[in-house]
Amino acid sequence: MSSFRVKGGLKLKGEITPQGAKNEALQILCAVLLTDQDVTINKIPNIRDVNKLIELLADMGVSVEKIAPESYRFNASKVDLEYLDSDKFLTKASALRGSVMILGPLLARFGKGKISKPGGDKIGRRRLDTHFIGFQNLGAKFNYDTQREIYNIDGKELKGAYMLLDEASVTGTANILMAAVLAKGKTTIYNAACEPYLQQLCDMLNRMGAKITGVGSNLLNIEGVEKLGGTEHTLLPDMIEIGSFIGLAAMTQSEITIKDAQIHRLGIIPDTFRRMGIKLEFRGDDIHIPAQKHYEIETFIDGSILTVADAIWPGFTPDLLSIVLVTATQAKGTVLVHQKMFESRLFFVDKLIDMGAQIILCDPHRATVIGLDRKYPLKGIRMTSPDIRAGVSLLIAALSAEGTSVIDNVEQIDRGYQYIDQRLNALGADIVRID
Template structure:
């Protein structure tokens, strides 16, 4: 197990290029199973979760060729479906939550799909009902082996298009149902669909492959099923969660950073939400420039003067993956902020580590925390901590880079799951960070 040793309190300077989006890549990679033709994908991030999924695809029989950094071709013309019921797949699939999204493509193309109960971050209840209820609506039969914790869906007579109202706007659930419906017979209408940029990217890629999807960017999708799909080329968007992480890092360390090629049109509320904390964000072409905040940053208040509250919501609301960053950045703001995590019930439990570093945080309940900012009148103190999940891990790393002294972060494999070569990239802009066994 590796650890990060971070010497905090240093200002950073330079340019950072965001990696490809993790959450989009996991969807797009599963979509290559929908056609026997070659699919070429660029800007794939070199991170643990994505690499695990590529390994699973290879074991399933997908022919994979690395063309250059971040660019791969995939050809799914000779799949070994027996692998899906093997002990090897049960072990590999259960270690990656994103593996659930191979079910929709396989169900649509072959009439069956299987998955072990997947793992992932320990951030509260993340049910899979939306996925399987969608498949059942399309005519599939569901089975679950409780002893082996193994799910299966089968549609030997094929899938039939239908109308469905999703009980929650699940991103992975929407992606899975879209991929199954693209190969169903007839028209499928999905209401309360997730509409994140990554879902939009998936729909655009499928349309490039010959699918017929309308309503892209809205929560009402119409999909006319087709009998076959062909190959295409696709480029993954920059990761908006990483972009938000770099914004928070620049503010907390009073650094001047430029984040390159951010795809502004796909950032939604992210820039304006950080501006509510008083952070200056300048648009320069398609880049974000964060100037040095010499005098810190002051939290805005609502028009009626009430306490600033920042909460998450399904897109186009503020993404829950950045609330941990907002929380840690607020610890040095001038003013108070309430962070309300509505979509997951355990994502705020890492705040005890920030309190140990000297942050003033009141954890009201599993969903809400009130932060009283220091306004840089006192620095956070270095400490030893453990990363509980990807997003809390990067938040603790940002705290350590701003703290006085040398901090140690254990379980950095969690951070590696979502951030590509983060220690090397941080050192390139002046951070004092070392990876050690």
């Protein structure tokens, strides 16, 4: 287990380029299983979750060639279906949440799929019903082995169907979409997720020969085709990293420029941070955050306390609520953070309270943050990272605090942020990795 020793109170300055999007990468990598031709993917982040998925694909028989520091060429012409029955496969797949998205491509191309119960962040229940009900709508037969916690899917004759998803699940939509592109006939997915990463997946599949319309909306129509070909694809910059850097700049009174942010794909993320009182300047496709000694949280028009809540796209992404929460601790004013989707994601606030933050945890979903306006700086402590996003929030808190902090279990942070210590040190931070 690794830890970060963080010296707080330093002001950072400089330019930083966001990595390729983690959540997009997990979808796109699974899509290489849909064709026997070469697929080249650029801007792949060097992070634990992505590397584990690439390793899993290689174990399944996919040819993996690294052709540049952030570019890979994949060829899935020789997938070893017998490997799916091995304990090694089931163990590796269970360690990675995104592994569930290999099921759609396997069903589409090979007519069967198997996976053990996926792992990932410990942030509460993350049910998979949407995935499997979607497969069943396409004609697949589903069996769950409760003893071994293994999902078995038989999808030899997938046929297009109309379906109304019970929730606009991003991974569920991606999985069903990838199964439907090779199914016979027309599939309609209503209440589909429409995040930019999902749009990217649709665009990639269409370049491979799929026939998907309605991209960017919550109503997708897919005309099944017999075969898909190869393509080249470049990932978007990670919007969660971009939001994290905005919060970091505000908390540490730093002047930071985020390069190549693809601002038009960020939705309401910039405006949400502006409502927190943070100044942002758009310079072409770069976001410049000037150093701010004070920033004040807005209220609603009637003067009531601002609420920041997560919602399906184009609403505010749940992955940035923890960043909003920690950023609010040193703002002027009060905000209610409402985490609707996951019931355990706010439990990291006890560490912030230990650092001196004024936070009331109302229930598993809501926390009220009373900003200190820098009158009472946070103090460095020893703490443990419970998940990816909370881990980075604690890192931001530690960078802004007085004294030295130690963050344990930084493997959680490594799952989603590549070289985060090195990149922030290049801006003037003092983060030492302790193995």
